[in-house]
Amino acid sequence: MEEGRQYRMNPEVFRAASSGDSSFFENLEESMSSTLLQVTFENNTVLHVALQFKKFDAAKNIVNLSPRLVYEKNSKGNTPLHVAAMVGDTSLVTLLIKHANELDVETGGRQLLSMANLDGDTILHVAVRYGNFEVVRELINENDPAELAMQVNKAGESALFLVVDSQDYDIATHILRNAPNCSYAGRHGMNVLHALVIHTSSYSNTRDFLPKYLKCREQDGLKGGGRVLVAVIWVFRFVKKVVEKWPSAIEEGDDSGWTPLHIAAHLGNEKFVKLLLENGNSPAYVRNTEGLSALHVAAKEDQYSVIKELMEACPDMYELLDNKGQNALHAAAESGGWAAFLFFRKKPEFEGLINQQDEEGNTPTNLAAINGHIYTKFELGEGRRVALNATNREGFTTMDNILLRKKLGSWPTVSTFCPALLIVGARPSLRGVLLKMGIRKLDPRKKSEMAGDDKDNGNGKGMSQSDFEKGVSKTNMLVATLIATVTFTAAFTVPGGFNQNGKVGEGLAVLRNKLAFRVFLIANTLAFGLSTTSLLVQFMASILLTNEVSFHGQMGRRAPLFTSWSIGALLSSEFERKKALKAMFRKLVWAHLELSGILSV
Structure with missing residues (x-):
């Protein structure tokens, strides 16, 4: 056999x-039997080729002539049975299994069914990958003799996980119902429940479901809309069956320790959260590798309904801390979420949560200030029970962190809410006062840390605040210079030109009495003045000798404002210039017509 495969x-x-x-194979002489051992460049045998093109009769003749070919693999490790599963022909699958049984009554069929390719995929893996339900029915009817549903490939994926991941719900239900023993494992440490939560979160609320339903209805008509409705009904029933069969799957985390409940909390899927906690609340206390519980995740992602659902099921889970010693309010303050504060602010446990310090001594209020989340900080500062003047391990209070940002120029609107915090009792620490007076210097590491917090300030490119402002400054100077040049030139090249007839008004603009011309002059003058002012402000911001970074930042931010106004004025002047020229052109046309009429007479 091996010798023949070299041809x-x-x-x-x-x-x-x-x-x-x-007929070619029927008439093949016994002396030419080595012909059946020939292979293609990818080591496909004639049986692989016949199956690939769904040629049942040819495949039957080949198997009769050389039964051992059913076990041969190509360069990817696929047997002829793998190929039959790919093309989805159940008659070919039945044929191969029958001949394997004839070769070895004891284990022939089971041995062939259990053979895996180089990726570790069995025939069942291949069948579900290609969505061939009829092949799956043939392999797993009333039982699973080869225990295909128990096997996982090299990526750790079971057939059930693959079919749920591809959202073939009818196949998934069939496997779960008919395979006595079934694996629910998936890639990267996930399981079937992880895949279900991820793929069906859009079905859990009307806001996301309706657009999906309408889109499928538009693409595939009633069939598409019906498929979505079936998915909604099926998914929750299927989840219940999975949970009943494998209760431990709820608490199993992936490679990062994220359980299905973590993912449901992250996506705001409160229905799934409720479903996963029906048989007990122990999954809610599971933390991932960072120490985050589902409550931390929900607070971080601003998922109010999930927070409410979790707290109703586990009223004491607010005590859970992550690896940094932070509670759910810390997570919300760090990300800028409102939901956790809105939920806890009127709860008796709020005071303990809001004043709790993490391993670095930061309360949620401090973290809100450090990360620049203005509205969250107002929400925190409204309560009388909030310790706004608590210091972290560096000795900074909430007000210190705000003032430090102001000093670094990384928070342009800080002056608008500092007074409000002063009113509710926020004060700088002794160290903060010394820093402001210049008696103490800020640690360079802290300075770079504070400045580094402002990366990706809405510019979408992850650049720092200072780099972004430099780019804006350069663009502003270029645009302002161009506008100043254009408007200055336009002042000397007025539309319609000047009067040169040697009569009264010589040297004045021809269109000086037109309203459009006057508006043009006013708009052009404004554009020139505003663009020049923008350049002047930009220049002053760059040469003034002051250590107040925020002053330079504010000056630099004012310059583009003048430029934008000058652009508006320039557009207005251009519009009026065209109106004036149009009026002059109309006058010339009428003069030409009158002259033509006179000459014709």
Whole structure:
């Protein structure tokens, strides 16, 4: 066998197998039996080729002539049975299994069914990957003799996980119902529940479901809309069956320790959260590798309904801390979420949460200030029970962190809410006062840390605040210079030109009495003045000798404002210039017509 496989397949043999020429194989002489051992460049045998092109009769003749070919693998490790599963022909699958049983009554069929390719995929993996339900029915009817549903590939994926991941719900239900033993494992440490939560979160609320339903209805008509409705009904029933069969799957985390409940909390899927906690609340206390519980995740992602659902099921889970010693309010303050504060602010446990310090001594209020979340800080500062003047391990209070940002110029609107915090009792620490007076210097590491917090300030490119402002400054100077140049030139090249007839008004603009011309002059003058002012402000911001970074930042931010106004004025002047020229052109046309009439007479 191995010796014969060294021969490359003859083109005539390939054409016979791919076209289904049964007579070619029927008339094959015994002396030419080595022909069946020829392979293609990818080590496909004639049986692989015949199956690939769904040539049942040719495949039957080949198997009768050389039964051992059913076990041969190509370069990817696929047996002929793998190929039959890919093309989805149940008759071919039945044929191969039948011949395998004839070769070895004891284990022939089971051995062939259990053979895996280089990726570790069995025939069942291949069948579900290609969505061939009929093949799956043939393999797993009333039982699973080869225990295919228990096998996982090299990526750690079971057939059930693959079919749920591809959202083939009818196949998934069939496997779960008919396979006595079934694996629910998935890639990267996930399981079937992880895949279900991820793929069906859009079905859990009307806001996301309706657009999805309408889109499918538009693309595939009633069939598409019906498929979405079936998915909604099926998914929750299927989840219940999975939970009943494998209760431990709820608490199993992936490679990062994220359980299905973590993902449901992250996506705001409160229905799934409720479903996963029906049989007990222990999954809610599971933390991932960062120490985050589902409550931390929900607070971080601003998922109010999930927070409410979790707290109703586990009223004491607010005590859970992550690896940094932070509670759910810390997570919300760090990300700028409102939901956790809105939920806890009127709860008796709020005072303990809001004043709790993490391993670095930061309360949620401090973290809100450090990360620049203005509205969250107002929400925190409204309560009388909030310790706004608590210091962290560096000795900074909430007000210190705000003032430090102001000093670094990384928070342009800080002056608008500092007074409000002063009113509710926020004060700088002794160290903060010394820093402001210049008696103490800020640690360079702290300075870079504070400045580094402002990366990706809405510019979408992850650049720092200072780099972004430099780019804006350069663009502003270029645009302002161009506008100043254009408007200055326009002042000397007025539309319609000047009067040069040697009469009264010589040297004045021809269109000086037109309203459009006057508006043009006013708009052009404004554009020139504003663009020049923008350049002047930009220049002053760059040369003034002051250590107040925020002053330079504010000056630099004012310059583009003047430029934008000058652009508006320039557009207005251009519009009026065209109106004036149009009026002059109309006058010239009428003069030409009158002259033509006189000459014709």
